[in-house]
Structure formats: C-alpha cells, structure tokens
Amino acid sequence: MGERKISVEFSGGAELLFGNVKQHDVVLPAREKRWNLGSLFFWLKDNLLHERSDLFIQGNSIRPGILVLVNDTDWELLGQTEYEINNDDRVVFISTLHGG
C-alpha cells in the first residue's frame, strides 16, 4: 500500500502529549500492510508522541476520554480501528473537557 499524506490534529489537551502542537502534517510510509486507524495509533505512538504513551494508548486502542474523528465524523461510524486511511484524511484526537 502506497504512502498516505494526512493531517493529524489534537485538541482539548491531547496536544500536550505531542509537543503542544495542534496540527501535524503526517506522511505514513508505503508498506505491504494496509494503513488503518489502528495502525496509525501505533505509528503516532512511535513517531510523534513526546511522553506518557499510557495517556494516549491503552491496550490496543485509544485511552478512555479521547474521541477519534476522521473528516469531522466519529470513528465509531467508520469502523473504528479498521477504517482504512485515505490521502488527505483529517484525523482528529479530542480529549474531552470537563471544566466549567
């Protein structure tokens, strides 16, 4: 599968794990296997995460309290970790806020 150029964004505090940068242009390298959301998580953990991977990934998925969106749609509507990534996808990780 060819490389994938996507935008990865963090908000609600999730950006604090990624150098306090909210928007990243990411190029996923070409490889044999498909690039899906599940593999993106581990690529981000290995390549973009600055600290505390347990605050981003727990087990095989994203930790509780972070919503994953692709192109402004909840990943739950897209097949979750199985969703296959396309060029120009915008993947957003939102840490939910609780303050008032």
Add this chain to the structure above:
Amino acid sequence: MGERKISVEFSGGAELLFGNVKQHDVVLPAREKRWNLGSLFFWLKDNLLHERSDLFIQGNSIRPGILVLVNDTDWELLGQTEYEINNDDRVVFISTLHGG
C-alpha cells in the same frame, strides 16, 4: 462547456429573495460559453429568484451589501465575476447584518 453541479446558499436575509430557502442544489446546463460567476448571477435571477430582482442584481453585478463567497473565500480574491465555476463549488451570498 459541460454542465456544472454546484451548491448555492443564501444567508443574512438574502434567502428571503429565494423563497426563504437557504441551500439550493443547482445544475447549470451545458452550453458553449463558460460558466463564470457573472453568468451565474443572471442564471439565478432568471431561474431561482422569486421577487425584486433589483434587490439582488444592480447593473452587471450583485447589489451593494451582499458578499459573494466561493468555497468560503471572498470572490474578490478569486477574480470576481470572471471566476470560472467548477463542479461541487459552494457559492454563498451573504447579506450583511446591521442589527445589534
């Protein structure tokens, strides 16, 4: 030039001239000449406008107080009436509000 399928939207009160409908799916028919914004205005006047064309078009352009946007960008940045329309363009007419 082939047909053009676009979205035409009105807000800020401009929708009142178009049957109080804010969003219209529009198909501009195939024809010899190019479809640009200037020709769209007159097509809208002849085909979609419900009343008072002088409150939409004055002379060869849109009346003062209405902003024209294509894909969330001011038409002034796109060549104004000369901008050539593409499929899936979203053309928005905004009547500026003055209330407070």
Add this chain to the structure above:
Amino acid sequence: SEKKAEGLSREEIARYGRQLILPEFGVEGQVSLKQSSALVVGAGGLGCPAALYLAAAGIGRLGLVDYDTVELNNLHRQILHSEGTVDVPKVLSASASLIRLNSQVECIPYNVALDSSNALLIIEQYNVVLDATDNVATRYLLNDACVLLGKPLVSGSALRFEGQLTTYNYQGGPCYRCLFPKPPPPETVTNCSDGGVLGAVPGVVGCLQALEAISLLAKKKSLYSQKLLLFDGAAGSFRLINLRPRQKSCNVCGESPSVTQLQDYEQFCGSSASDKTKTIQLL
C-alpha cells in the same frame, strides 16, 4: 394567532416582542418556553451565561444547583456574581441577579452538592438539564440520572481557550456513556482551577447552551444532539462533528443496561465531585 396569544399577558407580549415577531419562534414558542423548566447544574463560568439568557428569554421555571460560595477568583468569568456577593452561596448570588433582570421567572436555588441521593428528586421536576459542572464524577451522575428519567442533557465544557458542547439522550442521539463507557484516567483530567480558562470562552459556550435549551423547549428541536461543537478560542474557529447514535451496548441507555440506578460516581471515576481536589485516594 390571536388565539395563541391568549397564553401571554399584555406585558409579556411587550417584553418579548423581539422574539415573538420571529416566524420560527412566535407566540407559540414563547408560550412553550413559559410553560417549561430547565435545571442548570453549576452556577459557574458556563452556568452564569446559560441561566442569564434562559431567564432573559422568559423560561417559566429555572432551577440552579451549586454547593459553592462565590470567590473573588470566580469573577473573571462567573458574571452573575459580583464583588458584593463574595462568600455568598453561588445559587443565591445568581438568583438575585436573575430576578433583577426578570422577576417573572420562578427561580429555584438548590444550595447542595448534587449526588446520588438527591439527583433524581431534583431533576425529575425539570424538562431539560444543562450540565455546567466542572468534574467528571458529576458529569456521569447527571448523564445516568437524565437517562433514567428520560430528560435531554445539554452538556457544555470549557478549559483554557477551548470549549465543547453536545446534547445527550435526545431522540436517538448518544448519552455520555455511549461516547465514554469508561471514565478517563484521573491524571488526565484538568479543571479550570488547575488549568485556567479565559472567561469569554465559557461565555460563548454558556450562551450556546441557553440557545440549545430554548430550541429544545420552544421548538422541540435539538441543534446538538448527535453532534459535538468544538470551539477553539485561540483561533476563533468552530467545528461541528457528527457523532455516533445511541449505542445498543451502552451500560445505561442500551438494550440491556447494567446501570439501572445511580451509583457512587466518585468511586467509579476515581476522582472527587469537587473541583477543588483533583484525585481522591482509593487505596
């Protein structure tokens, strides 16, 4: 519309004239709003503007829940309070401001900490609940109580320069547990005391919570069910997200719920329902 206007007094028609002339609102909307009630939980940065615009618009009954007293450091965003009400219970300070603006609103202050022993008794008396709280435990409590009682929950939150808004448990949309079956690790939760917040950010979100509640009550229409509005106040931008519908597997609103009564939410979340202490020791 002569007939419909019967539900309003001459003074109400004068007072709400600028809403009444909106065809999409009208006398019917005003009468519905007058016959409705909302409970605002939290009289802080979100609850102040939300309650203010609900009272201004002419809601019939407005409950306010908060156990806290006004502190000086609240005043940069909690705009119903004032220098003269520092140390006064927030719900009393807020009610006094609301009544000055609109004495026709029946304003009911609950100077209590909402918990599993009192939440159902209070919430069942209202048509819609606004979550304007500051901690995870109370958010799960409100969610479960609203699901058990079948009330829509207009949930706002704000921290630093960001705000979020969605409506839970309404017409096939998800509840809080549909999105978040498990609470977040306590160390990932930041409140406004620790993280700070620019006051106008909860101002924007609170006004939108009022708008959504008015839409629900006056027009039976939700703007934010199954949608999440994100506001980035550092960029001035908004984004509207499509969320999943109600989940069959949900522990409280699903097909075979395991949560059929309120629980101990501080234990469930591993964190306190007070915004003043972040984590309670479980061991």
Add this chain to the structure above:
Amino acid sequence: SEKKAEGLSREEIARYGRQLILPEFGVEGQVSLKQSSALVVGAGGLGCPAALYLAAAGIGRLGLVDYDTVELNNLHRQILHSEGTVDVPKVLSASASLIRLNSQVECIPYNVALDSSNALLIIEQYNVVLDATDNVATRYLLNDACVLLGKPLVSGSALRFEGQLTTYNYQGGPCYRCLFPKPPPPETVTNCSDGGVLGAVPGVVGCLQALEAISLLAKKKSLYSQKLLLFDGAAGSFRLINLRPRQKSCNVCGESPSVTQLQDYEQFCGSSASDKTKTIQLL
C-alpha cells in the same frame, strides 16, 4: 515572571488567577489588558455581553456609548439592564452593573448619539473600538473614524437567528468600505426592532467580540482580521470566511482616499442612525 508580576497588585493576582495561569495569556497579558482601553458603541444586545466580559477580564478603561434609555422589550437580550432600570439611560444602567462586577475597571458612560461632530474626540481616547450598533449609518461612521485614527474596529452584528463578526482596519485587513464601497439600498436593511432577534444569538457574538478585543489588547493578535465569522443560530453552525485584504482603491483606507474627514452618514446611507426609524426622506 516575578518581575512582570510587578504590574499587578496582590488582589489582582488573586482575582485573575485563572487567566494568569494560562501560558498564552499570563501576567504579561493581564498587565497589557489593564493598561488598555476599549470603547463599546451600543449598549444593546451585543454591547451588553461584550462589555460584561471585558470588564470581568480586567480591562483598564471601558467606554460605553449609547443615547437610548432602557425599554422593557430590551431585556430579553440586553442583559446588563434590569426591570429596575427601565427608562434609565442605557449607559448608566450598564455601567452600574459593570461596576458591581468589577469596581477596578474605569467605566465611562457617554450618553450621546455618536455622530460626525463627536466621534473622533471620543474614539481617539481608546485602543480598540467594538461596533455593537444597530444601523448602517453608524457603522460607516465608526469605520471611517477608526481608519482616520488608526484603531482596530471589532464589528459584530445579529438579526433573527444569525450573527456576523469581523475585525476591520487591522494589520493589512480590510475596512468596512473595502468590503462595501456603497451602502445597501435602505429597503434591504432590517434592524432588530423590525426583524426580531433571539437573545442568545447576540449573546454569542458579543462574547466573541470581547474575546477578540482581549486577544488584540493582551496579545496583539487578531482572530478575525480579514476573516468573517458567520453564525447560524437556527442550525447551531459556524463558518469562517477568508476576506480580501485592504483595497488600494478604498475610498477611506486606500492609496488616494477621497474620504479624509467624517461625513454626513445619514445622507450617505439614506437612512437614519436611530434604530427606531428605518428610512429618512431625502427628497
């Protein structure tokens, strides 16, 4: 940051603590805000929330301009006023509320109709101007005065369920005349008295005007210069538009301006600067 905190008293550090701990705001932002001034023109649906959040945040000096008195039909959206201040000049009613919240803000009420004879004298005393007015003539007046004096103009508007927000005349962005060289035909202009407005809509826009002014004053950063924010309160959605830059051909901010002093704006627009009468007879 010990040194920077010198500009703030112990009480101010306590009061604004939740803003001070924001790294992007900090003591420096608070000191800048305290040393700054803003003029809110119009103490109505937009001006009330805008002035409220500016005062809450600790702006140094806040001018308020309005010639009108409070009416009962204002109270559904003009939330600084109250039943007890009906018939009182709006600027006095509003100032009293603002001072209750924050007595440290120097609040200056101008109970006048802004016009070509007084606009420059008033505006030159402020760092930023918020347009919270209700008519086209005053919007052109404010624009030209701000261009002539080099002040940024944070312009909000609201009608029915819609709101708009942009900042004019700032760092290469357009002015009002760059976008609208000619005024609209008077019969296309609707004000809130005629068209109605849902109160929470100007609430949202007014809070955002305060946020933008705070960003301009505390961080020298604009969120809405050369951008237009559209809010559709019937759908709950927002859209951010890219606008043209300053236009060389502009009559007031362009390369060879024809407007070099204030004009008669009622005549230019063919409409009154009062929101109570829509069109003045020119012939």
